[in-house]
Amino acid sequence: MARDNLTVVVEFILLGFSDLPKLQGFLFVIFLSIYISILIGNGLLIVITKTHPGLQTPMYFFLGNFSFLEICYTSVTLPQMLADLWTQNRTISFLACAVQTCFLYILGVAECLLLAVMAHDHYVAICKPLYYPLIMNRRVCIQLVMASWMIGVPVLVEETYQIFCLNFCGPSKLNHIFCDAPALLELACGDTYKREVSVHVAALVFVITPFLLILSSYVKIITTILRLPSTSGRSKAFSTCSSHLMVVGLFYGSGSIVYVPPKSSHSAGSVKVFALFYTTVTPMFNPLIYSLRNKDVIASVRKLFPK
Template sequence: MLFKTVNELTILNLPYPRMESKLNSEESHNTTIMEFALVGFSDIPNLQWILFGIFFVIYLIILLGNSIIILITRIDSTLQNPMYFFLGNFSFLEICYVTTTVPRMLRDIWTQKGNISFLACAAQTCFVFIFGGAECLLLTAMAYDRYVAICNPLNYPLVMNHKVCIQLVAGSWISGIPVEIGQMWQIFSLSFCGSNRINNFFCDIPQILKLTCGETLVNQMVVYIFTVLFLMVPFLLIVASYGKIISNILKLSSAKGRAKAFSTCSSHLTVVVLFYGTAAINYLQPKSNKSERLGKLLSLFYTVLTPVMNPVIYTLRNKDVFMALKKLLPNY
């Protein structure tokens, strides 16, 4: 006679192996998962050390590049305005955001193990979405700043005063915290059974929901609602802001003025397209059309590649930041 659950074996005082994780769904329908296994890039074993080197260098570039932006926006007198106040905060946010995923990914590649405890997985997911939501809102605040600067320049110092800037940044950081904590509590309170394999390099909600027992339609709808709230609504506000901005730029009589205005906005718009585009495809794509390999690639874009491109975009495409960087590095 075959007993399938630990409880049945315990009642009959039969020995059973200690297991923290149940990998075989056929043998663990009624058991509780205590840890998850992040698949990461283990499906390409021949490239493990190459990938480790690439991601390690990328992480260092993110830390160094964004730290330099934070430094120059703090010490350079020409960058003491709302636009660069937001940029410095955005760079700090990027460092926090990428640190929730890349160090764990590097550790998994190095050890060739992807085990992550239940609580660590929940914490990582929560921080990824808190920082991701803050990034969406901060990008919206930056778009509003550009809108006021270009469409209402005479009132810009009054509208975007230091108090307002602090309120916008604080709101961006804080607004999503209670929402995301509540969402994580709801998801990780579900019953998990069967396979514990997450086909990604970090704990992401779409893959986690696949491991739950029973119907998850309500939870999936909640994910969609919060995605629309923190991703699509800010994106539409940014699009509306830039619609007004472009309309005003085209009305400028000076070609030099138009070029300068476009140059000021193009860096921010590039980051917006990269971040929102990949994140929206990953979270709003119908479940039936989702490819796990594509989802992993898209996750890589908005969690790793966008943060590494942020300092490059803002230093190469922004003349003021580039000049401040040259002053910081006199032998450059």
């Protein structure tokens, strides 16, 4: 009887920033500018890492793939946000919501793992420089990138399937800027405890584990750097790692705040703000962080645009 009384949800309404009706046009311009800057900045990094002869190293190979991943990651959410702000029609179909959630998690996990791979690359380059060409050869680099993209797919597809198999009895209003598990679980009927635990476990595995690998790599890197006799050598090594650490801090910090603690510790507004950080702000700053702090990238851009 209870099942018969459930309302079948065929679409969701993404509330987004509907509580700021006078700022819809302004927000559209802001997010459109951010999206264009993400496409241009990361696209430029992809071009120079693929075409410039001086950047054909594993570090820039990973950076080019990371930039491509950033473009894909933001393209899962930002176009939908822009369409909602432009048309004021905030509906998204049940299937489209499931697809968005699935790709958001697959690409997010790929980003976590690729950041860990980049930290490992820095570790080998600084701590084992003589073995670097042997350890980080072309084949190994390709395998690491493919593993970063694929390793989480089976688990995350299953996780998404289990979330969307729940009964949603309405209202179908998602108080979020895109389809996300915490917001969806709030709309589900019945006991969702197991699914909430499952989401947090997945977040711990795919967010905390790569972070611990990054932390382990940088403990060894810093130990090695401090042993270097040359001050200029230490400065160069720290400069190489600082850009990556800034990106790690932005992405992991905001993502962990949203997914790791229990949902009761967050307000809807703070969740939206932190979600914007790891889906838009980090991808926007990524090209700036890597270009402004990297002489090789700056030189490559100058050669590409000599005037």
